[in-house]
Amino acid sequence: MNTIDMYTSLGITKEVYDFCDTLWNSLKERFDEIDKVSEYNQLKVLHALQKHHVSEACMLGTTGYGYNDAGRDTLEEVYASVFHTEDALVRPQITCGTHALALALMSNLRPGDELLSPVGKPYDTLEEVIGIRPSKGSLAEYGVTYSQVDLLPNGDFDYENIQKAINEKTKLVTIQRSKGYATRPTLSVSRIGELITFIKQIKPDIICMVDNCYGEFVETIEPSDVGADMVVGSLIKNPGGGLAPIGGYIAGKKECIENAAYRLTSPGLGKEVGASLGVLNSFYEGLFLAPNVTANALKGAIFAANIYEKFGFDVIPNSTESRHDIIQAVAFHKPEALIAFCEGIQAAAPVDSYVTPEPWAMPGYDSDVIMAAGAFVSGSSIELSADGPLKAPYAAYFQGGLTWQHAKFGIMKSFQSLLDKGIIHSEQLKTALKNCL
Numbered sequence: 001m002n003t004i005d006m007y008t009s010l011g012i013t014k015e016v017y018d019f020c021d022t023l024w025n026s027l028k029e030r031f032d033e034i035d036k037v038s039e040y041n042q043l044k045v046l047h048a049l050q051k052h053h054v055s056e057a058c059m060l061g062t063t064g065y066g067y068n069d070a071g072r073d074t075l076e077e078v079y080a081s082v083f084h085t086e087d088a089l090v091r092p093q094i095t096c097g098t099h100a101l102a103l104a105l106m107s108n109l110r111p112g113d114e115l116l117s118p119v120g121k122p123y124d125t126l127e128e129v130i131g132i133r134p135s136k137g138s139l140a141e142y143g144v145t146y147s148q149v150d151l152l153p154n155g156d157f158d159y160e161n162i163q164k165a166i167n168e169k170t171k172l173v174t175i176q177r178s179k180g181y182a183t184r185p186t187l188s189v190s191r192i193g194e195l196i197t198f199i200k201q202i203k204p205d206i207i208c209m210v211d212n213c214y215g216e217f218v219e220t221i222e223p224s225d226v227g228a229d230m231v232v233g234s235l236i237k238n239p240g241g242g243l244a245p246i247g248g249y250i251a252g253k254k255e256c257i258e259n260a261a262y263r264l265t266s267p268g269l270g271k272e273v274g275a276s277l278g279v280l281n282s283f284y285e286g287l288f289l290a291p292n293v294t295a296n297a298l299k300g301a302i303f304a305a306n307i308y309e310k311f312g313f314d315v316i317p318n319s320t321e322s323r324h325d326i327i328q329a330v331a332f333h334k335p336e337a338l339i340a341f342c343e344g345i346q347a348a349a350p351v352d353s354y355v356t357p358e359p360w361a362m363p364g365y366d367s368d369v370i371m372a373a374g375a376f377v378s379g380s381s382i383e384l385s386a387d388g389p390l391k392a393p394y395a396a397y398f399q400g401g402l403t404w405q406h407a408k409f410g411i412m413k414s415f416q417s418l419l420d421k422g423i424i425h426s427e428q429l430k431t432a433l434k435n436c437l
């Protein structure tokens with residue numbers, strides 16, 4: 001059996017295969033650049049593992065209080081080395097990305113302080129953490145105020161209004177690297193650096209925190225290399241490499257991490273407690289694989305942008321733009337196209353491939369949402385996944401792919417699904433193939 005037959009047996013027609021494979025051949029230079037970044041990051045991670053003498057014993061976990069958990073403490077040193085920070089908190093007790101961000105904020109802000117977002121509205125789930133949408137236990141409830149400066153219409157920082165917004169109460173600035181579900185461009189690490197430099201010139205003691213979700217290992221430097229006092233993220237995204245079954249991290253200044261540890265466990269206990277149970281092996285191995293897994297996901301995102309742009313859909317980022325996170329948005333402008341796309345992604349999954357995703361009224365959203373996910377780790381979005389709200393512009397947000405081969409197959413399945421449903425016509429496909437050759 002050859003590869004084409006294998007694709008056929010998995011529901012991909014010869015025309016779809018030919019088009020996708022031809023297109024892929026045109027992307028090889030782009031893929032080489034991604035491989036260079038992942039080569040550098042692989043060495044960066046390996047260097048950190050070796051420097052801290054990670055040993056077989058580090059893979060073992062502790063139970064109960066978790067005193068003297070050498071594997072956990074060494075892993076935190078490894079993270080601090082990878083991000084070039086003084087310290088890090090990397091724990092299974094941090095339940096998700098939102099929790100890691102809430103922890104970093106709540107532990108470093110005190111009543112009377114002000115939090116500033118100079119890059120517009122933060123990620124949806126942070127609205128309740130901050131109290132933009134009222135919630136029990138929000139920062140607002142504890143007397144922490146919030147101010148926000150939006151990006152300018154062209155995507156630039158609004159330096160004038162950022163300067164005006166900084167006052168004697170401003171204690172912490174939160175900068176979201178990825179666009180999340182917004183349509184603004186994702187920030188490059190160097191742009192984040194410019195913003196931090198500007199802020200620190202006005203008020204040097206402001207804590208600059210970066211929501212690093214989906215950005216880790218996309219570039220050779222991280223926001224902590226350009227002045228961020230804390231970088232924060234989820235282990236079921238890039239840095240967990242697909243293997244971490246849970247967890248979050250905060251890497252940064254010693255004092256910031258100490259505050260976070262005292263809040264996560266208890267004043268006085270801090271980092272000393274917190275059993276790692278059986279997860280350390282997956283945290284170490286996941287971090288080791290993370291540069292490569294991130295590269296695979298990036299290739300998938302670029303491949304998808306190039307395919308869907310050829311058929312006239314709006315893709316954000318577009319087919320040639322530089323990448324600073326692993327998210328790809330495709331605006332279909334038709335509900336049936338969004339649904340067909342997600343069905344294709346689901347049908348490509350290694351787990352739950354036989355189920356059909358249905359739009360549903362997810363808590364916290366103002367319209368039905370469709371989600372495609374067939375992951376080894378529930379909800380993991382470094383694994384191939386897609387979702388989108390059933391409202392204009394009917395955009396699918398697509399990310400992940402533990403292997404490039406699987407990301408490629410998933411996108412081919414999504415494309416086949418649009419073709420089978422008559423949303424894309426075979427005449428269009430023929431023309432597109434001709435234009436590629």
Ligand SMILES: *Cc1c(COP(=O)(O)O)cnc(C)c1O
Nearest residue numbers: 096097098123178180211213234
């Ligand atoms: C995913 C994400 C979060 C929240 O992480 P969860 O693990 O879903 O709670 C926060 N910010 C950004 C930019 C994200 O992508």
